Amino acid sequence: MFESAEIGHKLSKAQYKRIEPKLRADLLDAQFDLAKKGAFPVVVLISGVRGAGKGETVNLLNEWMDPRHIHTHAFDVPSDEERERPTMWRYWRALPPKGRIGILFGSWYTVPIIERVFKRSSSKDLAGSIAEINRFERMLADEGALVLKFWFHLSKKRQKKRLKALESDPETSWRITKRDWDFFKVYDRFYKVSEHTLRETSTAQAPWIVVEGSDPEYRAVTVGKTLLEGIRKRLATPAEKIAKSKAAPILRAVDKRNVLSAMDLSQKIDKDKYEKDIDKWQRRLALATLHPKFRDRNVVCVFEGMDAAGKGGAIRRITGAIDARLYHTIPVAAPTDEERAQPYLWRFWRHVPRKGRLTIYDRSWYGRVLVERIEGFCAEADWMRAYSEINDFEGELAASGAIVAKFWLQISKREQLKRFKEREKTRFKRFKITDEDWRNRAKWDAYQLAAADMIERTSTAHAPWTLVGANDKYHARVRILSTLVKTIEAALGGRNK
Amino acid sequence: MFESAEIGHKLSKAQYKRIEPKLRADLLDAQFDLAKKGAFPVVVLISGVRGAGKGETVNLLNEWMDPRHIHTHAFDVPSDEERERPTMWRYWRALPPKGRIGILFGSWYTVPIIERVFKRSSSKDLAGSIAEINRFERMLADEGALVLKFWFHLSKKRQKKRLKALESDPETSWRITKRDWDFFKVYDRFYKVSEHTLRETSTAQAPWIVVEGSDPEYRAVTVGKTLLEGIRKRLATPAEKIAKSKAAPILRAVDKRNVLSAMDLSQKIDKDKYEKDIDKWQRRLALATLHPKFRDRNVVCVFEGMDAAGKGGAIRRITGAIDARLYHTIPVAAPTDEERAQPYLWRFWRHVPRKGRLTIYDRSWYGRVLVERIEGFCAEADWMRAYSEINDFEGELAASGAIVAKFWLQISKREQLKRFKEREKTRFKRFKITDEDWRNRAKWDAYQLAAADMIERTSTAHAPWTLVGANDKYHARVRILSTLVKTIEAALGGRNK
Numbered sequence: 006m007f008e009s010a011e012i013g014h015k016l017s018k019a020q021y022k023r024i025e026p027k028l029r030a031d032l033l034d035a036q037f038d039l040a041k042k043g044a045f046p047v048v049v050l051i052s053g054v055r056g057a058g059k060g061e062t063v064n065l066l067n068e069w070m071d072p073r074h075i076h077t078h079a080f081d082v083p084s085d086e087e088r089e090r091p092t093m094w095r096y097w098r099a100l101p102p103k104g105r106i107g108i109l110f111g112s113w114y115t116v117p118i119i120e121r122v123f124k125r126s127s128s129k130d131l132a133g134s135i136a137e138i139n140r141f142e143r144m145l146a147d148e149g150a151l152v153l154k155f156w157f158h159l160s161k162k163r164q165k166k167r168l169k170a171l172e173s174d175p176e177t178s179w180r181i182t183k184r185d186w187d188f189f190k191v192y193d194r195f196y197k198v199s200e201h202t203l204r205e206t207s208t209a210q211a212p213w214i215v216v217e218g219s220d221p222e223y224r225a226v227t228v229g230k231t232l233l234e235g236i237r238k239r240l241a242t243p244a245e246k247i248a249k250s251k252a253a254p255i256l257r258a259v260d261k262r263n264v265l266s267a268m269d270l271s272q273k274i275d276k277d278k279y280e281k282d283i284d285k286w287q288r289r290l291a292l293a294t295l296h297p298k299f300r301d302r303n304v305v306c307v308f309e310g311m312d313a314a315g316k317g318g319a320i321r322r323i324t325g326a327i328d329a330r331l332y333h334t335i336p337v338a339a340p341t342d343e344e345r346a347q348p349y350l351w352r353f354w355r356h357v358p359r360k361g362r363l364t365i366y367d368r369s370w371y372g373r374v375l376v377e378r379i380e381g382f383c384a385e386a387d388w389m390r391a392y393s394e395i396n397d398f399e400g401e402l403a404a405s406g407a408i409v410a411k412f413w414l415q416i417s418k419r420e421q422l423k424r425f426k427e428r429e430k431t432r433f434k435r436f437k438i439t440d441e442d443w444r445n446r447a448k449w450d451a452y453q454l455a456a457a458d459m460i461e462r463t464s465t466a467h468a469p470w471t472l473v474g475a476n477d478k479y480h481a482r483v484r485i486l487s488t489l490v491k492t493i494e495a496a497l498g499g500r501n502k
Numbered sequence: 503m504f505e506s507a508e509i510g511h512k513l514s515k516a517q518y519k520r521i522e523p524k525l526r527a528d529l530l531d532a533q534f535d536l537a538k539k540g541a542f543p544v545v546v547l548i549s550g551v552r553g554a555g556k557g558e559t560v561n562l563l564n565e566w567m568d569p570r571h572i573h574t575h576a577f578d579v580p581s582d583e584e585r586e587r588p589t590m591w592r593y594w595r596a597l598p599p600k601g602r603i604g605i606l607f608g609s610w611y612t613v614p615i616i617e618r619v620f621k622r623s624s625s626k627d628l629a630g631s632i633a634e635i636n637r638f639e640r641m642l643a644d645e646g647a648l649v650l651k652f653w654f655h656l657s658k659k660r661q662k663k664r665l666k667a668l669e670s671d672p673e674t675s676w677r678i679t680k681r682d683w684d685f686f687k688v689y690d691r692f693y694k695v696s697e698h699t700l701r702e703t704s705t706a707q708a709p710w711i712v713v714e715g716s717d718p719e720y721r722a723v724t725v726g727k728t729l730l731e732g733i734r735k736r737l738a739t740p741a742e743k744i745a746k747s748k749a750a751p752i753l754r755a756v757d758k759r760n761v762l763s764a765m766d767l768s769q770k771i772d773k774d775k776y777e778k779d780i781d782k783w784q785r786r787l788a789l790a791t792l793h794p795k796f797r798d799r800n801v802v803c804v805f806e807g808m809d810a811a812g813k814g815g816a817i818r819r820i821t822g823a824i825d826a827r828l829y830h831t832i833p834v835a836a837p838t839d840e841e842r843a844q845p846y847l848w849r850f851w852r853h854v855p856r857k858g859r860l861t862i863y864d865r866s867w868y869g870r871v872l873v874e875r876i877e878g879f880c881a882e883a884d885w886m887r888a889y890s891e892i893n894d895f896e897g898e899l900a901a902s903g904a905i906v907a908k909f910w911l912q913i914s915k916r917e918q919l920k921r922f923k924e925r926e927k928t929r930f931k932r933f934k935i936t937d938e939d940w941r942n943r944a945k946w947d948a949y950q951l952a953a954a955d956m957i958e959r960t961s962t963a964h965a966p967w968t969l970v971g972a973n974d975k976y977h978a979r980v981r982i983l984s985t986l987v988k989t990i991e992a993a994l995g996g997r998n999k
Binding site: 060063064066067068071072073074075076077078079084085086108110179295317320321324325328329330332333334335336341342343367 | 557560561563564565568569570571572573574575576581582583605607676792814817818821822825826827829830831832833838839840864
């Protein structure tokens, strides 16, 4: 991949002087159109070898374009708020909104490559990271982002020359540290690992552009023109023409049975047993959150189910056992305009808890494959790809040490009607009944089908669904609480006594 | 203040059983109305002595009401992202949006009181903190927030009893640590300092409610009823009736001269000198950001001025000298809906940089006393109070080690016309000319008057305005760059050579 970036590409000063003013004006124009249309974000990754002019080029892009509409992010040592969340969290929060250009120095490639170069990870680890990255970038592309990845390359000889030149100039010598030479020592290995990584991650949605870094004029014009063409082309493409992952057809079981219709909803327990059980599990939950190991784990809890299935009541049995300082409950709500300018999952990413904390989502990212699918709020290709995006997200959570518990509360259609009617009478529960509930009820079968698909496609080893028969509230609450407690205890390696 | 909270307030279980269901239903109703109207946020502070049931009460509030619409925040050890910003930043980011209840454990009172109790601060320090707090809470109230401050009190005897009881019960003994007894030893001093602080901060907008903490039923009902009444009363009050700080009249100078009209705009420099000077100051700026001490300082830069005064060009001369990884430029933009649900300053608070970084605001919080004042987007009382709110905010910044530099770029009305006409011709600058610019130009005199007021009222020792004659762009840019460099160098204790 690097061969053509070692041939000594060059632009003369005269050529540059001729090209630059027009390129600059065109980039400003493109940036303006992008901001005005606000249709998609531009994610620019800047990676490559040291001394190849990455910083200079980014500074130049900021000079050429309007720096007020460029978000430049460098990723140094993670902050403690970042360290306590999935590795990707720091990148999630740095993504540019629609209409803006985000320049990411370092990006999600740095750690996998460096770890492998210094043999702190295996080739299998790298393969895993590459697969994750490809899925993440596909998601970004599917969400409409224009992803441009620049790799700044220098041949070994040129890098040595460049580092020496920087070192001997008193104005730039501070930039060269022992670390640069340490990296230079492993040039060959770095070459091999990064070439492999680039090859495996150069996809149709997010191709790599390798830039020879020795000539400032050449590299600047190359990056500038690529960026310009990328934005222009995308601006000229009608939304429906943008290639998205194809939706695979969902095959229905020929006997029309599914995991939900097969559930036994007759389980119930009496009030006495309920009160004893709830008390027991609430105590154990409280103790679990006091376990010394709990400080290093975070809990993500998801509740889904038909309206009036008892999600709110179940959540309150959980929160009732935990100190209010430790949890946040996130009710689903219409996305804010900041959220609408980002990938679909962004509004859930931002609430991922720190270590020692719980976030309880009352409805969640699964809305994508439930309400949005059924109401036609998003295209089939979009909700189809959501399954794997969600699995990836929950995989990230689990990999970072989060304990993920997902509950589907299943009631019968008849039980829902009974509860709707009860609620209309009691003033105490006015929080919970709306016209929309009635409209959703009319689409009961579609919801059941979508939920069954969802459960099948997103029940994973690290984040399994717990199906809860919820016609009897007592049974449901005890089931949920005990499952959650056991999940947490298992993750902590035992009960807190 | 604590006398009436030492008399052994109590509710019998029977009384509680009678009151609780109704109170709970009413609270849910009030919370529902609050969310539906979305008119104001409710900020609940929970403070007081240890063992007085603060945590239990908050947990109960979460149980009574819908926990999904309550944001509970505890303030433990600050994260590194918090430590690198003004002390208040962690509270700013925890404020509930309109329509929501935010419960803040610990709040902005904790540190000032504790520091004084353990004599790590002087009475003068405490007085300063109290003054700051009062201004901050007045701002919250003026922004429409309902602020309720609960202080949980126990007499010395009762606290001792309570701590011993908690300690001897195997289920709660883990909650009592050496720290609790250390605090108990200084009970008398804590009593004195906190009583003084409460007295000085119990204002009409944000009164303290002292709650005797020994009886669980009494304290729960007291807090619940106070919260209920507070929300109900505010919901029933028409917006225009909510008492706000009165606007003081602004007196005009009888000779109609002001700081702006008195400026000499004839200064200019030629191109050769400009290029030499810019180069010199850009180098010094670059070096300043590489100063080892710069890693512990952050820079907040504000640009204001009439349209076409050259703000964008000046900003680019600054960013052109700095590594793109170190700065963020924030152009003024219409507030997002998340920003509109918060106090006016919130959308600027969120961009305050970490240490070692710069944020450049291209137009800023001064919009409140410029465009919003002139266009009548906010009431006189609101923009009048903005002067002191802004001074407080900038004071916070400076106190946290931020270097604040504010530039007003002054051009003549004739020069503006010339630039508008030029811009209409050149395609290169399409970013910059709108109909609104013409409309604003029509209100030139009003803007000048407002700007003069602004400069007079917000030029402080820690954040002075630099007035820049900008009819000549070269002169303006050199003036701005050199001022910024000197300001930073002075703060770092010298030049980086």
